[in-house]
């Protein structure tokens with residue numbers, strides 16, 4: 001049986017309104033398409049960089065193991081040194097794999113965040129005192145600048161916020177040479193938002209790099225080899241994704257040679 005044609009009925013809309021609606025829709029489509037292309041490009045870059053980053057530690061591990069197997073008379077100290085190298089490379093590989101997994105799972109919303117009301121002052125103090133006991137920070141000065149009475153609650157995944165703080169503290173340590181002070185501070189903006197800042201007296205970041213450091217795959221150092229124990233360039237983009245999932249923002253201010261200040265904001269849910 002022949003299908004009946006249904007007339008295109010638009011009782012309320014004029015031709016001009018329809019044309020405008022069509023135009024708006026095509027703009028939105030164009031925008032979505034651009035976002036998709038950008039995301040595809042980023043995925044491709046991550047893939048290329050990760051493949052590159054995987055290669056050098058694997059080569060180092062292979063060389064070390066081959067050396068261990070072929071050398072007949074290695075004493076205990078030499079053997080230990082080589083095994084330490086292997087262990088460091090394995091740590092790097094593990095971090096890289098965890099970072100890639102976390103980033104892609106946040107993006108594809110596979111990662112379920114466990115949001116709950118959290119007293120942010122307590123979370124910051126807990127984190128700070130854990131760092132004070134951490135041997136990695138024993139050579140630097142740690143300062144806490146959170147008001148004694150800071151009763152603000154945020155809706156957050158505590159573990160994820162600690163992940164962000166941990167990344168900012170680790171970077172402060174990594175990108176410093178000489179005397180280092182890391183300060184963790186918090187304050188409120190307009191009684192609706194909390195601003196948390198991790199500042200350091202490290203090497204700082206040049207102005208033209210600052211806007212790029214939150215991009216996936218961006219590292220200020222040109223070399224992507226992990227030999228100097230640098231990371232894999234995913235840490236700040238993971239931090240950004242986590243903070244955005246909390247309806248917050250993250251940004252950086254820095255003076256080359258003097259230090260950096262990384263801040264993020266979180267909406268307050270309850271003001272006691």
Ligand code: ADP
Nearest residue numbers: 171172175204213219220231232233234235236
């Ligand atoms: P990475 O794994 O390279 O540390 P991140 O995403 O954490 O990746 O950081 C991106 C880049 O931003 C780093 O390669 C480094 O050059 C720069 N950076 C991050 N934090 C700091 C800091 N506290 N001081 C100076 N440079 C920093």
